[in-house]
Amino acid sequence: MGTSRRLTAHELIDLVLDDGSYESWDEPVDISSHPAPYQDELRAAAEKAGTDESVLTGRGTVNGRPVALIVNEFRFLAGSIGVAAAERIAGAVRRATDAGIPVVASTASGGTRMQEGTRAFVRMVDISRALMDHRAAGLPYIVHLRHPTTGGVFASWGSLGHVTVAEPGALVGFLGPKVYEALNGHPFPEGVQSAENLAAKGVIDAVAASEDLRWLLDQALAVLADSPSEGRLERRSPLPAGTEAPAAWDSITRTRAEGRVSVRDLLKYGAEGTLRLRGTDEGERDETVIVALTRLDGVPCVLVGQDHTRQTAATPMGPAALREARRAMRLAEELRLPLVTVVDTPGAELSQRAEEGAIAGEIARCIATLVTMQVPTVSVILGQGCGGGALALMPATTVLATQHAWLSPLPPEGASVIVHGTVDRAAEMATAQGVRALDLLAGGEVHAVVPEHDDDTPADLARAVAAEIAHHLRS
DSSP states (O other): OOSSOOOOHHHHHHHHSOTTOOEEOOOOOOOTTSOHHHHHHHHHHHHHHTSSSSEEEEEEEETTEEEEEEEEOTTTGGGOBOHHHHHHHHHHHHHHHHHTOOEEEEEEEOSBOGGGHHHHHTHHHHHHHHHHHHHHTTOOEEEEEEEEEEHHHHTTGGGOOSEEEEOTTOBEESSOHHHHHHHHSSOOOTTTTBHHHHHHTTSSSEEOOGGGHHHHHHHHHHHHTSOOOOOOSOOOOOOOTTOOOOOHHHHHHHHHSTTOOOHHHHHHHHEEEEEEEOSOSSSOOOTTEEEEEEEETTEEEEEEEEOGGGOOSSSOBOHHHHHHHHHHHHHHHHHTOOEEEEEEESOBOOSHHHHHTTHHHHHHHHHHHHHTOOSOEEEEEEEEEBHHHHHTTOOOSEEEEETTOBOBSSOHHHHHHHHHSSGGGHHHHHHHHTOBHHHHHHHTSOSEEEOOOTTOOHHHHHHHHHHHHHHHHHO
C-alpha cells in the first residue's frame, strides 16, 4: 500500500512545516498507573518509535502562516489512541482554538487502544467535541489520512475536516480488514477501503502524497487565512437598465453553443490558488458541479458552480450535485468566507432516481440555505438558467448575469408545449416569459449585467465576470 515509504511523525513534521518553526506542545506522559505488563509494552513502543506516545502535537508555520499540527506515529502500537494520546489531541485542538489558528491532522492508526478498553474508546467524543468547538469558532480543520487509518480514529477526528485528503494507496476504513475477516469468515471486498475508491465515491476530497501536503496546505491557507489582494482584472461597465437587448432566442442559442464560457473557464482565467473539493464528504459525488476554495481576482471565497460541459442527457445534474452545493454553503458559512454560486444548467435531472433522491427537496434546501446565510453571497447566471436546478443556486445577496444569460421555469420548448401544445413556438415563449438577463435587470431580479462582446473568447468573458464578482465582494 502507498506510493512512497511510510514517514515517521518527525519526518512528516519536517516535511510540512517551515524549517525551525516547530514548537512541541507535548508534556511527558505518566504511565505509572498502568499494569506492569502494559507499562513494558509502552516503553518498548516508545523505544521503537522514538516518540513517547502515538501522537505528537505542536505548532509551526507553513510559508509563514501559523498552524497547529497533530501527527500520528504508527510505529507506536500501530498509532492506537489511548487516554493520554486522546487528551493530548483534544488539548492541542483547544489550544489552537484559543490561539485562533488552523488545525492540521495527519492520521495513521488502527483505532483506539484495546489495552485501555472503553476508557480510551469514549475519548473519541472528547476529541470530536474539541474539534466542533474549533469549527464553531470559524477556524479551519484539515485532515490528511495516511496508511492505514481505521476504526475509531477514522470514525471521529479523521472524518471531521473541512478538507480531507488521503495518501495514495492508503487503507482507510471503519473496520480493519483483518478484523472483518476474522469475524465473518471471509475477506472484505478488495479495493473498497482504498483512498482512491473513497475519493471516487465522494467520501474524501482527493488523493495526495505526503510529499504534496505542504503544497496543498499552502493552497488552502491562501484562501482560508490570507487577506484579499488588489484586483488585477479589468472590469467592464455593467449594462444599464433599458439597454436594447438581443432577441431572447438568440441568447438561448448562444448559451447552448459548444465553446460557451463555463465555470471551468472562470476558475482557469479569473482565479488563482484554486483547491478543488470533491463530493459531499458523505459518500456521494456528482461531476456536474464544481466546489472549490479559490481566490477570484484576489478575493478568497468558496465557489460552487454548475458545469454545463458535464451536463448531458446521460449525466444530468442530480440530487447529489445539490447536496455538494449545500456542502459548499456550509463551508462558506462555517469558515466565514464569501460564497460565490455559478448558475449554468439546462435543468435538473428528471427521473425516478432523482425523485427518490429528493431532487425537489434538495432544490428547496439549497434555496433555504442561501437566503439565510450570514456571509456575503454573490451568484452569477453565466449562461443557461433552466428550472428549479438554476433557482437552487440563484438567490444570493447580489445576483449578476452575463448579457446573454437567461432564466426560465422550464426549457422554452417545454413551456411552449404546455401553453401551445407544440415545441415550435419556443422562441415566442422565451420572449413572452421575459427570460433575458436585461429583462431580469429591469425587474430587479438581477443587480448587474456584464456586457458580452461578439469577439469574446471564453477567457475574455471569464475574466470580465471574475472582475465583476470580485468588485461586489469587495464592496
